[in-house]
Every structure is written in structure tokens, then in C-alpha cells.
Amino acid sequence: MSRKSTSRRELEKERRRETILEAATQLFAERGLENVTFGDIAKATGLSRPLVYFYFPDRETLFLETVVRSEQExxxxxxxxxxxxxxxxxxxxxxxxxxxxxxxxxxxxxSLITAHGARKVTEACHEHPLQAQVEEVHKATMELMTRTLARGVGEGVLRKDLGDLLQVAVCLWGFTHGIVQIISHKGEQMREHIGLDPAATLETAFELMTRAIKNPKTAK
Structure with a gap:
């Protein structure tokens, strides 16, 4: 078999794998892990169910693959x-x-990242190799935020008394995740029932978060 043929086959395999992951991401987000079957995924992709099993041996592996992919993005x-x-x-x-x-x-x-963060991780799930990969990507994200905070403190644009910067990074992540989730799910209800503009509310949230960490001497 020529290298060109082998390369074409590998590209086709990767394309199918991505097709499955994209369909699974949408279905898991819309219905939840327990309400999606490999038959549903096969139907959404136009592939056979045995072919889906060929790429992903079980639903937990497929779910964690979609979470890893989302965290990486x-x-x-x-x-x-x-x-x-x-x-x-x-x-x-x-x-x-x-x-x-x-x-x-x-x-x-x-939605997948949110669902994964909220689920109860059993011992079997914790031992899954992809679970460790999810945690590694999330750890890298927290480290990126921590380094960014450290840069700001060193430059004097952020407060020097912030304390443990990893804790600050986790708090900022939690605040941001929470407010964007609220705006996403309840924004129009907030507008209709209490007269709050979702976009303005989001800006207020950013202002409050940044004011809490910014060096007041550099505030404009």
C-alpha cells in the first residue's frame, strides 16, 4: 500500500472520529449523558453503530473525550x-x-464542561485515564491564570495583598463561570421581570471582579 493511500485512510479515520465527537458533544449537551445512546450518535452522524463502537468502546470514554476536547478548546x-x-x-x-x-x-x-464539573465522580470514573487528562487540562488553565495574576502583581497593576494566587484564580474562574451561566440561562427573564439588561449586568460583574483585584493606585 502506498504512503499516499495510507495517509488518505488515516485522514478519513480522523474525520470520522471528529464527526462522532462533534455529534456526541451536541447530543450530550442537549440531553445529558444518560439519555444518549450509541444508536442516537450513529443516526446523527450517518455512520453505523458498530463503527461508532470501533472508535469509542463505551459511552463514558466518548463522554470524557468530548469533555477533554472542550477543555482543550x-x-x-x-x-x-x-x-x-x-x-x-x-x-x-x-x-x-x-x-x-x-x-x-x-x-x-x-454545557459539557459544566455537566462534568457538577457530576459525582465515582471511583471507576476517577480511574479512567481520560479523567486524568481532563484534570491536567484544567490544571494548565489555572496555572495560566495564576501566572497572569503574578505578572499583574509584579507590574504593580494588581494588588500586592491578593494572597494565594491559585486561590484567586479559582475564585475568578468560579465567579466568571457563574455569571455567564446566569446570563445565558436567565438573561431574558431578568430583562422581562426585573428590567435588567443582560449585557450591562455582565459588564457590572466584570467591573466588580476587576475592581477587587486591581491596584487602586492605578485605577483610572
Whole structure:
């Protein structure tokens, strides 16, 4: 078999795998893990159920693959947002806005990350090799935020009394995740029932978060 033929076959395999992952991401996000079968995925992709099993031996593996993929995409967006010409404060704000963009542009991926974070991890799940991969990507994201905070403190644009920067990074992540989730799910209800503009509320949240960490001496 020629190298060209082998390469074509490998590309086709990768294309099918990506097709399965994309369909599974949407179905898991819409219905939840327990309500999606390999038959559903086969129907959504136009592939046979045995072929889906060929790429992914069980539903847990497929689910974790979609979560890893989503976490990796989010991490890549954060890396891109941290532009070297920005100071540490501006970089942290850029990360937060990248999170908002991720929710708007990839809502299914956001939903999967949320679902995975909320699920009770059993011993069997914890021992799955892909679970460790999910945790490694998330750890890398927290380390990126911690380094960005450290840069801001060193530059004097962030407060020097922030304390443990990893704890600060986790808190910022939690605050941002929570507010974008609220705006996504309840934004129009907030507008209708209490007269709050979702976009303005999001800006208020960013202002509160950044004011809490910014060096007041540099505030404009």
C-alpha cells in the first residue's frame, strides 16, 4: 500500500472520529449523558453503530473525550487571549471575555464542561485515564491564570495583598463561570421581570471582579 493511500485512510479515520465527537458533544449537551445512546450518535452522524463502537468502546470514554476536547478548546482560547503586549490586569480581563465568547460561540462545549464539573465522580470514573487528562487540562488553565495574576502583581497593576494566587484564580474562574451561566440561562427573564439588561449586568460583574483585584493606585 502506498504512503499516499495510507495517509488518505488515516485522514478519513480522523474525520470520522471528529464527526462522532462533534455529534456526541451536541447530543450530550442537549440531553445529558444518560439519555444518549450509541444508536442516537450513529443516526446523527450517518455512520453505523458498530463503527461508532470501533472508535469509542463505551459511552463514558466518548463522554470524557468530548469533555477533554472542550477543555482543550477553552484553554487554547485563554492562551490566545493573553497577548504579550497587555499588562497582567488587561490579560485577566481578556481571559474573562474569552470565557464569555466561548459560551456564546460554543454553548454545547460550555454545557459539557459544566455537566462534568457538577457530576459525582465515582471511583471507576476517577480511574479512567481520560479523567486524568481532563484534570491536567484544567490544571494548565489555572496555572495560566495564576501566572497572569503574578505578572499583574509584579507590574504593580494588581494588588500586592491578593494572597494565594491559585486561590484567586479559582475564585475568578468560579465567579466568571457563574455569571455567564446566569446570563445565558436567565438573561431574558431578568430583562422581562426585573428590567435588567443582560449585557450591562455582565459588564457590572466584570467591573466588580476587576475592581477587587486591581491596584487602586492605578485605577483610572
Amino acid at each position: 477553552l484553554h487554547s482560547r485563554f492562551v490566545t487571549a493573553v497577548k504579550p503586549h497587555l499588562d497582567g490586569h488587561e490579560q485577566i480581563v481578556a481571559i474573562g471575555r474569552a470565557y464569555v465568547a466561548f459560551l456564546r460561540e460554543r454553548p454545547c462545549c460550555f
